Amino acid sequence: MPVFRFILQRVFQAVLVTLAVTLFVAFTVRLTGDPAVMLTAESSSVTEDDLVRIREALGLNQPFYAQYFDFIKSLVTFDLGNSFFRGSIRDLMAIALPSTLLLAVASMGISILISIPLGIHAALHKGGISDQIIRVLSLVGLSFPNFWLGIMFVLLLSIAFPILPASGFETWTALILPALTIGIILTATNVRLVRTQMLETLSQQYVMVARAKGLNERSVIYKHALRNAAIAIVTFLGLQFGNLIGGLVVVELVFNWPGMGTLSIEAIAQRDYPLLQATVSILAIMIVAVNLAVDLVYGLIDPRIRVA
Amino acid sequence: MPETTPPQASLLSVRDLSVEFGDVSSPARVVDGVSFDLDHNRTLAIVGESGSGKSITSLAILGLLKHLGGRVAGGELLFQSEVLGRQVDLGNLSERELRKIRGNEIAMIFQEPMTSLNPVYTIGSQMGETLALHQDLSRSAARRKALEFLDLVRLPNAKRLLGNYPHQLSGGMRQRVMIAMALCCQPKILIADEPTTALDVTIQAQILHIIRDLQAQMQTSVIFISHDMGVVSEMADDVLVMKASKPIEAGAVKEVLGHPKAPYTQALLAAVPRIGSMTGTTMPKLFDIPGLEIAPEEVPAKPVDRSKPVLEIEDLTVRFDIRGGLLSRVTHRVHAAEKVSFNIYPGETLALVGESGSGKSTVGKTIQQLQEPVSGAMRFHGQDIFSLPAEDRKAFRKQTQYVFQDPYGSLNPRKPVGESLIEPAWVHGLVTSRAEAKEKVADLLVKVGLPAEHADRFPHQFSGGQRQRLCIARALACDPSLIIADEAVSALDVSVQAQVVNLLMKLQAEQGLSYLFITHDMAVVERISHRVAVMYLGQIVEIGTRQQIFENPQHPYTKRLLSAVPVLNPGVRPTRTPLEGEIPNAMRAVGDEPAPIEFVAVSDGHFVAAQA
Numbered sequence A: 001m002p003v004f005r006f007i008l009q010r011v012f013q014a015v016l017v018t019l020a021v022t023l024f025v026a027f028t029v030r031l032t033g034d035p036a037v038m039l040t041a042e043s044s045s046v047t048e049d050d051l052v053r054i055r056e057a058l059g060l061n062q063p064f065y066a067q068y069f070d071f072i073k074s075l076v077t078f079d080l081g082n083s084f085f086r087g088s089i090r091d092l093m094a095i096a097l098p099s100t101l102l103l104a105v106a107s108m109g110i111s112i113l114i115s116i117p118l119g120i121h122a123a124l125h126k127g128g129i130s131d132q133i134i135r136v137l138s139l140v141g142l143s144f145p146n147f148w149l150g151i152m153f154v155l156l157l158s159i160a161f162p163i164l165p166a167s168g169f170e171t172w173t174a175l176i177l178p179a180l181t182i183g184i185i186l187t188a189t190n191v192r193l194v195r196t197q198m199l200e201t202l203s204q205q206y207v208m209v210a211r212a213k214g215l216n217e218r219s220v221i222y223k224h225a226l227r228n229a230a231i232a233i234v235t236f237l238g239l240q241f242g243n244l245i246g247g248l249v250v251v252e253l254v255f256n257w258p259g260m261g262t263l264s265i266e267a268i269a270q271r272d273y274p275l276l277q278a279t280v281s282i283l284a285i286m287i288v289a290v291n292l293a294v295d296l297v298y299g300l301i302d303p304r305i306r307v308a
Numbered sequence B: 001m002p003e004t005t006p007p008q009a010s011l012l013s014v015r016d017l018s019v020e021f022g023d024v025s026s027p028a029r030v031v032d033g034v035s036f037d038l039d040h041n042r043t044l045a046i047v048g049e050s051g052s053g054k055s056i057t058s059l060a061i062l063g064l065l066k067h068l069g070g071r072v073a074g075g076e077l078l079f080q081s082e083v084l085g086r087q088v089d090l091g092n093l094s095e096r097e098l099r100k101i102r103g104n105e106i107a108m109i110f111q112e113p114m115t116s117l118n119p120v121y122t123i124g125s126q127m128g129e130t131l132a133l134h135q136d137l138s139r140s141a142a143r144r145k146a147l148e149f150l151d152l153v154r155l156p157n158a159k160r161l162l163g164n165y166p167h168q169l170s171g172g173m174r175q176r177v178m179i180a181m182a183l184c185c186q187p188k189i190l191i192a193d194e195p196t197t198a199l200d201v202t203i204q205a206q207i208l209h210i211i212r213d214l215q216a217q218m219q220t221s222v223i224f225i226s227h228d229m230g231v232v233s234e235m236a237d238d239v240l241v242m243k244a245s246k247p248i249e250a251g252a253v254k255e256v257l258g259h260p261k262a263p264y265t266q267a268l269l270a271a272v273p274r275i276g277s278m279t280g281t282t283m284p285k286l287f288d289i290p291g292l293e294i295a296p297e298e299v300p301a302k303p304v305d306r307s308k309p310v311l312e313i314e315d316l317t318v319r320f321d322i323r324g325g326l327l328s329r330v331t332h333r334v335h336a337a338e339k340v341s342f343n344i345y346p347g348e349t350l351a352l353v354g355e356s357g358s359g360k361s362t363v364g365k366t367i368q369q370l371q372e373p374v375s376g377a378m379r380f381h382g383q384d385i386f387s388l389p390a391e392d393r394k395a396f397r398k399q400t401q402y403v404f405q406d407p408y409g410s411l412n413p414r415k416p417v418g419e420s421l422i423e424p425a426w427v428h429g430l431v432t433s434r435a436e437a438k439e440k441v442a443d444l445l446v447k448v449g450l451p452a453e454h455a456d457r458f459p460h461q462f463s464g465g466q467r468q469r470l471c472i473a474r475a476l477a478c479d480p481s482l483i484i485a486d487e488a489v490s491a492l493d494v495s496v497q498a499q500v501v502n503l504l505m506k507l508q509a510e511q512g513l514s515y516l517f518i519t520h521d522m523a524v525v526e527r528i529s530h531r532v533a534v535m536y537l538g539q540i541v542e543i544g545t546r547q548q549i550f551e552n553p554q555h556p557y558t559k560r561l562l563s564a565v566p567v568l569n570p571g572v573r574p575t576r577t578p579l580e581g582e583i584p585n586a587m588r589a590v591g592d593e594p595a596p597i598e599f600v601a602v603s604d605g606h607f608v609a610a611q612a
Helices: A002-031 A035-039 A048-058 A064-077 A089-124 A129-143 A146-160 A172-202 A205-212 A217-247 A249-254 A260-269 A273-301 B054-061 B095-101 B123-134 B139-152 B158-162 B171-183 B201-218 B229-235 B253-258 B263-271 B360-367 B390-397 B417-427 B434-447 B452-456 B464-476 B494-511 B522-528 B546-551 B556-564
Strands: B012-021 B028-038 B043-047 B070-081 B086-089 B106-109 B189-193 B221-226 B238-243 B246-252 B311-324 B329-344 B349-353 B375-380 B400-403 B482-486 B514-519 B531-536 B539-545 B587-589 B599-603 B606-609
Touching: A002 A064, A002 A273, A035 A048, A035 A273, A064 A273, A089 A129, A089 A172, A089 A217, A089 A249, A089 A260, A089 A273, A129 A172, A146 A172, A146 A249, A172 A217, A172 A249, A205 A217, A205 B106, A217 A260, A217 A273, A249 A260, A260 A273, B012 B054, B028 B043, B028 B054, B028 B070, B028 B238, B043 B054, B043 B229, B054 B070, B054 B189, B054 B221, B106 B171, B123 B139, B123 B158, B123 B171, B139 B158, B139 B171, B171 B201, B189 B201, B201 B229, B201 B556, B221 B229, B229 B253, B238 B253, B238 B263, B246 B253, B246 B263, B263 B494, B311 B360, B329 B360, B329 B514, B329 B539, B349 B360, B349 B522, B360 B400, B360 B482, B360 B514, B400 B464, B417 B434, B417 B452, B417 B464, B434 B452, B434 B464, B464 B482, B464 B494, B494 B514, B494 B522, B514 B522, B522 B546, B531 B546, B531 B556, B539 B546, B539 B556
Parallel strands: B028 B246, B043 B221, B043 B238, B106 B189, B189 B221, B349 B514, B349 B531, B400 B482, B482 B514
Antiparallel strands: B012 B028, B012 B070, B070 B086, B238 B246, B311 B329, B311 B375, B329 B587, B531 B539, B539 B606, B599 B606
């Protein structure tokens, strides 16, 4: 049962990583200061007694391991308690998590749809005019800061030509500009990745063997070369997706997108420690989950991982 | 273009073929004016050294040049196509028509079996693909046909094999799968491009046997591309010799290899080590290559003084742990070297021979202290090395130097070679000033037969053979008493190989060097070595003088190894029975230790493992 053992091993590792990460988050959040003091920083008439009562109510008087255990319990049951100022954290997550995932998936989707065909085309016409154009465009894309590209899109498509909404979450058209912004930025990197990986695979001997069998170029490229190139591409895209979930902050702010990034920035600004602890942990768990999924997909594509 | 089929035309007739690469304005011509005819059921061998254009010629036949950036610049490749029902010129056939011929009427097997199969598809799917493409077969009929051909190449367990992935197979098995895949559409021409070069010699004998057998059964014509004259002599009916993109000599194998006319063919054949050519002699002997720098009489063969060994290896054992299971416990061990013992004397060459996985390189690396042994002792000029503190052990490293197989990978491409050469001497404090270093570099270069002023050049400006000379020069920089040459000449063309072997012998005579010559090539061993140790699965199974091993081999493995070497005897087909199955590997479960080998003395200094 090598497949079963492979999966079990990866799941086991993912659980360990999650535990380590949440432990780290819970520990460092507490290093930023006394939550009771932070909570009451705005009000003037706080006595020492009030602080003690607040600590008691928040469970802060308990030892760290007990607090951590409660925190893990709350994560497992998804009963994340209350934020300082904004009510149930679960309700906040119920909006933020899907919207971040939606944005991340849409951006990745756009990027994949553009970069795979373009990357393959560039690899097949290495050194040709189209390859050079693709490389220059990719370099231009790499040099844009993503918020700047976002603002340009807003200026062009929401203000100069008001075709698409500049912000919000109410209609599906609101998704287009932020997703396009991130999608294009990602494409700049991905197109290069696909090109390099395809060039590498196309130079392998089994590609020549496939041609010598009499296969047409389409089968040679898509069946024999792309599937092998995909092994490295999937790994990279998986890491990128993980990064994306945690790194959407700036673009979410530009487009006023109610995602996890916005939520955690607000939690930091308001020193809302239960919310901060929850958002950071959930983001970390998401990233671990994505990596686990990548590992499993990787095993699916590459028999050398799956079959001993 | 001739569309009519003249009677009695050759199956494939190549007329004045030229191939060019690069810009049309300044092309590089890599095949220039090659002509040959291939008839039904004949084998034509194209021989030549690297860069001679022999592989490019074969890719031109399949119309695959454009994927490498090349094109047919002139000449015709006339092929009698049954599928297309006419004679066609493969050089200017449409891609659609070429695809009907490729894999179907003309199939090819490549040099590197390890990379010829796509790693992400099963053997069954890769074979089925070819069959589906060219033959109108149902799934189950295709499967039956695939099984039939896997059986023909004598792969055991063909049914299970169909579901296996390439990485689960050894190199020899993969090459047999490639042969089955190439032959499954019963092509009229099989192109085999160095099909056995990357394989062990006993596996090579097996693969060659299979190709010959199937050719006879299926009446296939074969174009056999090789650099190995022994293999060519065993396989070919006709030979075409190529050099630097031009044809040099062509004719029947007996003529070309037996009575070569062109000086190049003569020189090439003189450089081929022939097993058995040294029968009756006791000392190593230089290759006698016409027109080359070292004449045999310049290097007097000195008898070896066997009173004090340079290196004594005693019961050296090296094992590698294989971990498995959820907790990564050690479940198996590779017994790479198991109680290996031998001595090397001053001015002596001990050849350590064996096939892949025999542990011969592990022994070399352990002596060079690149690998820690599990147990055993190593004495260098009588001093026990493994018991010394780490600091002192380092000092001994300079006395043994390593020359690797790959001369391309072992020199820093960004440094002038002079710097690379002198680096070990700096490290060990043997040179202290720039002036001294410069003088030493010049001296080293001259020693290995290169001009002293080449010190400022970079590795890419040298040929493969020159680079190997540089590696030898670097090894000499520390004035070692022992050089470990690990397959040091295996990657070189045969004429270059002969020169490097001659250089090694000359240096030995001049400086009293000892060599541990690690190789799989028995013919070279016969030339260079004083004594030979044969390794099999981590153990030495036979050790003795060169003459004892070659003229009176005792162990069955030694005999098999010697008989597997292709013999340059044109027109005579080999009669050996090839090895069935695979070379086993030296992996064993924890606790399952191999029984220690008992040695029996055959004669003075000749020991063989006792057989149960």
